[in-house]
Each structure stands twice: as C-alpha cells, then as structure tokens.
Amino acid sequence: xxxxxxxxxxxxxxxxxxxxxxxxxxTVKEVIDRLESKHPGIRNSxxxxxxxxxxxxxxxxxxxxxxxxxxxxxxxKDGSEIAIVxxxxxxx
Amino acid sequence: xxxxxxxxxxxxxxxxxxxxxxxxxxxxxxxxVHYDYAGIAHAVTREIIGSRPGNLWRxxxxxxxxxxxxxxxxxxxxxxxxxxxxxxxxxxxHLYLKNDNVSFPTLSxxxxxxxxxxxxxxxxxxxxxxxxSTGNLANSVAAQAAAAGIPAYILIPESLxxxxxxxxxxxxxxxIAVRGNYDDVNRLCAQIAERHPWGxxxxxxxxxxxxxxxxxxxxxxxxxxxxxxxSIVVPMAGGALISKIHKGLGELESIGLLKEPxxxxxxxxxxxxxxxxxxxxxxxxxxxxxVKPNTIAKSLxxxxxxxxxxxxxxxxxxxxxxxxxxDPEISDGIQLLAETEGIFTETAGGVSIAVTKKLIESGxxxxxxxxxxxxxxxxxxxxxxxxxxxxxxxxAKIDSFEQVLKGVAHVA
Numbered sequence: 001x002x003x004x005x006x007x008x009x010x011x012x013x014x015x016x017x018x019x020x021x022x023x024x025x026x027t028v029k030e031v032i033d034r035l036e037s038k039h040p041g042i043r044n045s046x047x048x049x050x051x052x053x054x055x056x057x058x059x060x061x062x063x064x065x066x067x068x069x070x071x072x073x074x075x076x077k078d079g080s081e082i083a084i085v086x087x088x089x090x091x092x
Numbered sequence: 093x094x095x096x097x098x099x100x101x102x103x104x105x106x107x108x109x110x111x112x113x114x115x116x117x118x119x120x121x122x123x124x125v126h127y128d129y130a131g132i133a134h135a136v137t138r139e140i141i142g143s144r145p146g147n148l149w150r151x152x153x154x155x156x157x158x159x160x161x162x163x164x165x166x167x168x169x170x171x172x173x174x175x176x177x178x179x180x181x182x183x184x185x186h187l188y189l190k191n192d193n194v195s196f197p198t199l200s201x202x203x204x205x206x207x208x209x210x211x212x213x214x215x216x217x218x219x220x221x222x223x224x225s226t227g228n229l230a231n232s233v234a235a236q237a238a239a240a241g242i243p244a245y246i247l248i249p250e251s252l253x254x255x256x257x258x259x260x261x262x263x264x265x266x267x268i269a270v271r272g273n274y275d276d277v278n279r280l281c282a283q284i285a286e287r288h289p290w291g292x293x294x295x296x297x298x299x300x301x302x303x304x305x306x307x308x309x310x311x312x313x314x315x316x317x318x319x320x321x322x323s324i325v326v327p328m329a330g331g332a333l334i335s336k337i338h339k340g341l342g343e344l345e346s347i348g349l350l351k352e353p354x355x356x357x358x359x360x361x362x363x364x365x366x367x368x369x370x371x372x373x374x375x376x377x378x379x380x381x382x383v384k385p386n387t388i389a390k391s392l393x394x395x396x397x398x399x400x401x402x403x404x405x406x407x408x409x410x411x412x413x414x415x416x417x418x419d420p421e422i423s424d425g426i427q428l429l430a431e432t433e434g435i436f437t438e439t440a441g442g443v444s445i446a447v448t449k450k451l452i453e454s455g456x457x458x459x460x461x462x463x464x465x466x467x468x469x470x471x472x473x474x475x476x477x478x479x480x481x482x483x484x485x486x487x488a489k490i491d492s493f494e495q496v497l498k499g500v501a502h503v504a
Contacts, residue, residue, distance in 0.1 A: 010117050015403045045118075055401060056103075060279065063272075064164035065396065067382050084119040085282050087398045 003076050006032060006083040014042040029060055029072040031082050046084060056087045096156045099123040099299050102402070110156060112216055112296045114285070122398070123299040124339075125156045133347040134231050138318055141349075148204055148307040154343055155208060155307070156300050161213050163240045164207025166196045168307050172464070174314035178432040178445075182452055186462040188321070190312055192469065193437055196212075196258070197235045199470035200228035200391075201308060201333065208304035209293035210236040218291040220245060224281035225294075226274050226329065226391045227256035228469050230439075233293055234265035245290065247277045253390060253474055273385055275396045305333045309340030312464050320344075320354040322461025323412070324450045324453075326466055327440040328360045328369050329394040331403030337466075338406040356395060358407050359457065360414035361447035363387035363422060363439075370399055372404040374416040380404070382486060388419045388477050389439035391469060413456040417446035423478050425449070436471030444468075 004075055005021045007014075016039075017048040019023035048054050052072070059066045060083040066074040076082060094285040096486035099108040115122055126501055133155045143198045147160055148168025171191045179187035206229070213221045222245035223233045230246045237244035244265040248257065249272060260267050271275045278294070285295040293301045313320050320341050326334040338358060351500035362370045365387030368380050380400040385393035397403070417425065425445035430436045437445075444465050452455045471478075487494035 008282075010120065035499070045120075049353060054120060056122070056398075058279070058396070063276065063279075065275070065382060067396075068384070071436070083279070083283070085279050087396070092148050 002078060003031060004079075004081045005035065006081065008084055008086055010086065011042060011045055011084065014039040014045065026075060027072065028066055028074045028076065028082065031076065032072070058085045058087055059083070060085065061084065094156060094158050095128045095153055096158075096171055097126045097128055097182060108302075112218075114282070114296045114298060123267050123301050127154065127301055127343075129343070131345055133433065136347070136349070138314075138349055141314065144284045148207060148304070148311075151307055151310045153295065154340075154347075156303050157208070157211055158215055161207065161211045162229070163210050163377040164203065165238050167203045167207040168195075169311060170195055172312060173433065173435070175433050175465075178429065181428065181432055182449055183459055184457075184463050185460045187263075188312075188316070188462070188464045189433065189435065190464055191435060192308070192464050193435055193441070193467055193471070196240070198228070198231040199473065200232065201305070201466070201468040202228040202232040203236070204307050205229075205301045205304035206232040206236045206293060209291065209297045209301035210234070210240050210242065212297055212300040213242060213291035214240055216291065218289070219243070220288075220290040221245065221297075222281070222284070222290050222294060222503070224248075224274065226393055227260075227473070228391050230260040230265075230267070231473075234263035234267075237265065238263040245282050245284075247284075249273050251390070251464050253476070255475070256473055259473065268311065271453060274394050275382070278396075279395075289467040302336055302408070304334050305336035306340030306343065308333070308466065309337040310344060313341065313344050314489070316464075317463065318344075318349060318351050319462075320350060320352070320356045321343065321464045322355070323357050323359060323457050323463045324459075325359045325361055325444050325463070325465045327392055327444045327466065328362050328403055328414070328491070329366075329392040329397065329440075330336045331360075331369055331397045331399035332466070334358055334360055335399050335402045335406055342448045347494075357457075358408060358410045359410035359412045359447070360403060360407050361444045362414070362416045363443055364416040364418045365389075365393050366393045366395055367416040368395060369403050369407075369414045370414040371399045372400065377499050378405045378408075387422075387439075388474075389422055389443050390474075391438065391440045392443060393485045412450060413454075415447045415450045415454070415456075417443050417450070421446040426478050429467070430471070435467065438469040438471050438474040439477045440469050441467040441471070442477065
C-alpha cells in the first residue's frame with residue numbers, strides 16, 4: 001500500500017531534502033521501518049531508545065494523532081498521509 | 093546588547109546561537125534562552141529596576157532582546173491586588189490577585205509574550221508574524237503586529253468565541269479559521285512555518301516569545317517587596333506560563349534580588365474537560381496523555397500541551413499540586429471573583445478561582461501563607477460564559493421601582 005509521508009524540515013537531512021517520501025506500509029511502525037531502510041538513521045530521530053515515539057515528536061495519520069489511535073500499531077490505508085510533526089507549544 | 097548567551101536544548105543540552113529556531117535538531121525538545129547571570133547580577137539592583145517605568149521592560153536584562161523595544165512599551169506591570177473579601181470567602185489569610193485582566197493592549201497576559209515575539213520579529217527583520225491561537229494570543233499578536241506595522245496571519249479553531257474573532261480581525265490581521273480543535277490548528281501552523289518565512293510566535297519565535305511570561309513572576313515578587321509568595325495558582329493550557337513563572341522566580345533568586353530564598357509552591361489549574369497536566373500530576377507522573385478538549389474554557393483547551401511535561405514536573409518539584417474545575421464551577425468562580433473583588437475575568441480566571449477553592453479545601457494550599465492567583469484574561473472577552481437572565485423591565489414610574497425594591501434585604 002502506497003503512503004505519503006510528510007517529513008519535517010529538521011528530518012530532511014536524512015532524506016536528501018525531500019519533503020514527501022512514498023513508502024509501502026500497513027501500520028505506522030512499518031512506515032518507520034520502511035523510512036529507516038530508505039534513509040538509514042532517520043528512525044533514531046523519530047523513536048527513543050525503547051522504540052516508542054520520542055516525547056517531542058507527534059505522528060498523525062490523516063490528521064489524527066496516533067496517540068489517540070493505536071500508537072505505532074495504528075493502521076494506514078492506501079493513499080493515507082502520514083505527517084511527522086515536532087511538538088510545539090502554545091496557550092498558557 | 094543583551095545578556096543572552098544562546099539557546100540550549102532542555103533535554104540534551106545542545107547549544108545553539110540565539111536565532112530563529114523552533115526546537116532542538118537532535119531531539120526536537122524545546123529550546124531555552126540562556127543568559128550570563130553573573131553579568132546580570134552585576135548590572136542590576138532592586139533600586140535600578142525600581143527606578144524604571146512601569147512596564148515589563150524594567151526587567152530587560154532578563155529578557156532576550158538585543159535592541160530597544162519598539163512595540164509593547166506599555167505592556168506589563170499590571171496591578172497585584174490585595175483581595176481580602178475573596179480571601180475571607182476562601183479562608184485564606186493573605187491573598188493577592190495578579191490582575192492581567194487589565195493588560196495592555198489586549199487585556200490578557202498574552203501581551204507579555206507577544207511584546208517579546210513581535211519585537212524579536214522586528215529584530216530578525218521578518219516580513220510577517222503568525223500564530224495558532226485559542227483566542228487571547230490571536231488578539232495580542234494582531235494588535236502588537238498592527239502597532240509595529242507588520243502583517244499578521246492568525247490561525248484559530250473554527251469554534252472560537254465570536255468576540256475573540258472580532259477582536260483579532262479589527263487590527264487588520266488575516267484570520268483563518270481551521271476545522272478542528274487547537275491541536276489541529278497548531279499542527280497546521282507548524283507545517284506552514286516550514287514553508288513560509290514568517291515569524292510564528294509559538295513555533296520559530298517560541299524560545300524568545302515564552303520568555304515574556306517570566307515577567308509575571310518578576311512583577312509578583314517585586315510587588316510583594318522582592319519576596320516570592322508561599323503559593324501561586326496558575327491556569328494551564330500548554331503549560332508554558334507556570335513553567336516560566338518557575339524559571340522567573342529562580343532567576344530572581346540566582347541574581348540576588350530576592351530578600352528570602354524561594355520556597356514557592358506552584359499550583360496548576362485546568363478545566364475538567366481538558367486536564368492532561370492535572371491528570372499527570374495526580375498520577376505523580378510527568379507523562380502526558382493527550383485528550384480531546386470539551387470545556388467552556390476555550391483559552392485553556394489544549395489537549396496536547398507541549399510544555400505539560402515540564403509543568404507537571406515543576407509542580408511536583410516545588411511541592412505544589414494541581415486540580416480541575418467543571419464548567420459550572422468555572423462560571424461560579426468567575427462570579428465569585430466579580431462579586432467579591434469587582435474583577436470580571438474570563439473563563440481561565442474562573443478556572444483559577446474554582447481550583448484555588450478546591451486546593452484549599454483539600455489542604456494543599458497553606459491557608460496562613462501568602463497566596464497569589466494569576467488572573468490571566470478579561471471577562472469581557474467571554475461574556476457568554478456566565479449566562480444571566482435579562483434584567484426585569486419596569487415602567488418609568490417611582491411606584492414600579494418601589495415594587496421591585498420590596499424584599500431587597502439592605503433597603504430599610
């Protein structure tokens with residue numbers, strides 16, 4: 001299944017500057033696995049030592065935060081957009 | 093010329109020059125402005141600060157601005173109001189309200205952070221500023237940008253109170269409503285910031301912007317005679333304000349401006365319909381579980397608080413606590429403050445009052461100490477939060493008036 005992954009600026013050093021990377025994967029975990037095989041080193045920027053998402057990285061599947069879904073096991077449909085977005089502050 | 097040494101990652105400690113940057117390139121954690129505190133301690137005294145005009149720039153050595161400020165010259169130095177009538181109702185010996193209800197120019201504490209951000213945008217020669225906002229930040233960015241003559245792009249959740257939308261559009265800002273909640277808007281904002289060379293106050297200007305919040309702590313301490321209070325109750329959305337109050341008090345202590353060591357306990361207040369930081373404190377954890385907000389306190393409706401991790405940590409480290417308030421409790425809190433002290437606050441202030449009451453009843457707040465409650469915004473911004481029935485209508489006759497007075501206790 002072909003998915004579109006949106007890479008944030010700080011991670012584009014791993015993707016030769018590419019903003020969009022297409023991968024074939026069925027879950028968020030597989031997305032990260034495929035990204036890592038295409039662009040070795042990128043996993044370490046997304047996941048912490050335990051393999052979970054880093055505290056300051058949010059991952060969205062079609063606009064929904066995967067922490068509201070099934071985290072790394074969240075399924076992705078053909079044509080889904082996976083956005084990796086560093087957390088940002090706001091409000092009080 | 094400032095005393096800024098640079099930016100430093102709060103997690104891995106990596107250092108960066110003081111430039112436009114959202115987060116650490118290695119771990120994406122927030123960046124913190126670091127200063128030459130020895131230099132500041134040498135340069136300022138209580139007397140020097142005390143002799144300066146009543147605005148937040150009286151603490152300029154502790155703020156990250158290189159040149160003189162251009163906008164926000166009347167921002168800050170809001171009243172610290174002694175609140176004896178409310179104190180009596182709550183059962184407190186010494187209560188003060190830090191009243192950012194009357195903040196210049198847009199009646200919320202956000203004027204402090206936008207003063208920093210917009211001046212910094214001018215310093216960086218940015219062509220436009222922008223933000224994601226739950227309302228107060230939108231008002232404030234739009235106003236300060238107008239005063240600076242810089243275009244502003246403001247992204248808001250579509251459900252925002254109409255009054256707050258108008259109070260943003262009036263300044264000529266380009267307002268874009270986004271389907272979804274604040275967290276959706278914030279994500280979009282982060283993505284826009286990557287494509288357009290603008291200063292997003294809560295993205296790439298964030299390390300500087302957030303420093304403005306420290307001035308609330310500086311003012312509280314100075315207005316108490318250069319002493320930190322026993323307890324401070326602070327409303328929390330993203331968790332940045334309470335974190336910066338912690339930093340601000342620590343800085344005053346470290347540069348020797350306080351007469352006593354800081355033992356202040358920090359107390360966080362959220363709405364029950366959006367309480368991820370309170371939830372973490374209750375679990376005695378710093379692990380934030382995001383929520384989908386559902387509360388009348390829209391200015392606090394951030395379900396995925398970026399500084400929540402730090403806020404819950406500081407609350408616990410200082411020996412404080414956190415609690416939440418339901419929508420009816422928030423309305424009651426707004427009314428209690430208005431009726432006892434003559435201060436009409438918005439929903440976030442209602443949250444602070446309601447939660448203070450709970451924290452006193454649960455024994456967390458020391459009744460004999462000096463308590464300060466942060467009142468962060470004006471009630472005229474969210475008048476619908478306190479639904480009143482229309483007043484009774486009478487004929488313009490003295491008898492009709494006398495009829496109304498019957499049964500009113502204080503009339504003889």
